[in-house]
Amino acid sequence: MSSDSHTRPIYRSLVDRFGFPHLLTTTLVLVAATILLGVAAKATGSGLACEANWPQCDAGPFNLFPANLPSFYEWIHRFVAMFAGFAIVGSALAAWRLEDVDDRVASLVILGMILTPIQVYLGGQTVLQYQMEILSLHFWTAILIFAMFVIATVLVWRGSFSVRTITGAFVVGLLTLPAHVALSPTEFGVVTDYSPTVQLLQYGVTLTLIGAVIVATMVTRWHAGSRLLSGLTYGTTGLALAVAYFGRQVVMNFSMTIDRLYLVLTGVLALAFVVAIAVSRRQSGGR
Incomplete structure (x- = not known):
């Protein structure tokens, strides 16, 4: 999609260095990792280990020193989710600013970015309330984001x-x-x-x-x-x-x-x- 002359060099330099397809692929991997770590956190009851604390857990800012193994699992999930969120935002901004990115790819990635804060909110609610309806909505929203990034990634690698x-x-x-x-x-x-x-x-x-x-x-x-x-x-x-x-x-x-x-x-x-x-x-x- 189109971009203005002031912001284009910044995004262009990043994409020239890493490549937009590689950025998108990395984002997809982080999204998948976040989903799987979320499953692990739920399976171990790690969200409950934080005693309804969110976004922090039980060890101060950034939960740098988790109190126990379950809270460590929850911290890892939130930590990777944070990087996945940054990658989603970065991919969306790059797709929006770069004129040679397919509009379909840009639309999918931007929609994924829009869904991300909703997913973050639902993730917080799984800790604060831990209700099955919220857990299911949180999971299927994650699957939707994953599917959109799979489609976008396949589009950018179409020639392969x-x-x-x-x-x-x-x-x-x-x-x-x-x-x-x-x-x-x-x-x-x-x-x-x-x-x-x-x-x-x-x-x-x-x-x-x-x-x-x-x-x-x-x-x-x-x-x-x-x-x-x-x-x-x-x-x-x-x-x-x-x-x-x-x-x-x-x-x-x-x-x-x-x-x-x-x-x-x-x-x-x-x-x-x-x-x-x-x-x-x-x-x-x-x-």
């Missing part, structure tokens, strides 16, 4: 993708499903103790699944001419979001109906991935 990327993304998505089921607290789950480590791994798999279907969908629009493949990408995206949603519901609710619905959706998604892999390989000539 090919038809084979579609197959690779579908393969990654397919590989996440057994892990997602195994790490879920269902009757078919491998784990018997839904520990903080298991939760962290499961949500890491969830982010990977969401990222994979976004990449597959976007690259298919650019490089695939098959209506069947396009339909499969949209279908897998919808199913992946449903699996992510019901996978979380499995954790939040002890319901056999939800467990079975989650497993059925996962099975359908796995089948869709297999078909999509075959179709995309055929389109790319089996390479």
